[in-house]
Amino acid sequence: MDGLQRGASVDEETEPEEPKVGDCCGEGCNPCVYDIYRESLKRFKAKRPHGISADSLGLDKIEFKPFRLTIITPQTKDTSIYRFESSERISIKIGQHLELLVPCQSENGVKEVVRKYSPIAWTVTSFDVIIKRYANGEASKYFDKAEPEDVMSWRGPYGNFSYRKDDQEQLVILCAGTGIAPVIPIIR
Ligand SMILES: Cc1cc2nc3c(=O)[nH]c(=O)nc-3n(C[C@H](O)[C@H](O)[C@H](O)COP(=O)(O)OP(=O)(O)OC[C@H]3O[C@@H](n4cnc5c(N)ncnc54)[C@H](O)[C@@H]3O)c2cc1C
Structure with a gap:
């Protein structure tokens, strides 16, 4: 449950954010924050084929x-x-x-x-x-x-x-x- 409590959002409307370095405790939680992230991303992409998100209608991964x-x-x-x-x-x-x-x-x-x-x-x-x-x-x-x-x-x-400001x-x-x-x- 640790992963669910601290993990990525399962909201399918907004693109999930990749967990930050340090979000995963490394203790083998099931689900881990990364499991939640991957599942959220899969659901998010399934709802928006070709990688089109609501805030990116001007760019598409397949269509020019x-x-x-x-x-x-x-x-x-x-x-x-x-x-x-x-x-x-x-x-x-x-x-x-x-x-x-x-x-x-x-x-x-x-x-x-x-x-x-x-x-x-x-x-x-x-x-x-x-x-x-x-x-x-x-x-x-x-x-x-x-x-x-x-x-x-x-x-x-x-x-x-993936680059995060002030990570290093x-x-x-x-x-x-x-x-x-x-x-x-x-x-x-
Ligand atoms: C992930 C990525 C990001 C990139 N970002 C940038 C960027 O931000 N800015 C940028 O300027 N470039 C960037 N590039 C490079 C860019 O994609 C092009 O490769 C570059 O602009 C040259 O393309 P071109 O069509 O003008 O030249 P091409 O037609 O590919 O030719 C390149 C050169 O090779 C010569 N040439 C071609 N065919 C032959 C041949 N058969 N024999 C001998 N010489 C040959 C041409 O005369 C020319 O001088 C990036 C590349 C990658 C992979």
Whole structure:
């Protein structure tokens, strides 16, 4: 019973929160806080196929949804921050990434490729991504031509990395190039 008393919520309307380090007493309780969490998550997901939660209608893990590119802020000659806005609410967690559907030219006409990007900041209806454009890269060519008011297709978010503010006294982060993107929200 210990797990039930201290455990995650069994409310099926709100997305359950993963237990914090230290919530599990390690004494083999049945159910454990993690059992409650997994069951709550299963029920929550069953009620909302494709990972759509009430507070994240603008983003879906399977279906691409339209976002309007609103601001482009150049950082270097080949790297810019792009702000995308949705007409619906979105929910993103630190460390997660999104997928962009990129229409590009092929010998047989237009083909589509998918590329991943980690938001560096977000609100309830918008997110910012920092993107480096490579010579001849498919998404890079798409972003070379991108202009405010363009509509692009995004889906997600993905990734189970879990970071909690002040969980640790010290944090050492190693990253390189655009690998800095997912750690910017942690540093902030
Ligand atoms: C989880 C995750 C998060 C990411 N987050 C970010 C982010 O926040 N910001 C960011 O900028 N990137 C991020 N990336 C990288 C991003 O997904 C793309 O890989 C990147 O933007 C390049 O895509 P592209 O379509 O422009 O280039 P691609 O078409 O994939 O090509 C990349 C480079 O390889 C060269 N190339 C392609 N094919 C060949 C070939 N056959 N032979 C020789 N050279 C070739 C191209 O000329 C180009 O220079 C992330 C990746 C992952 C996996």
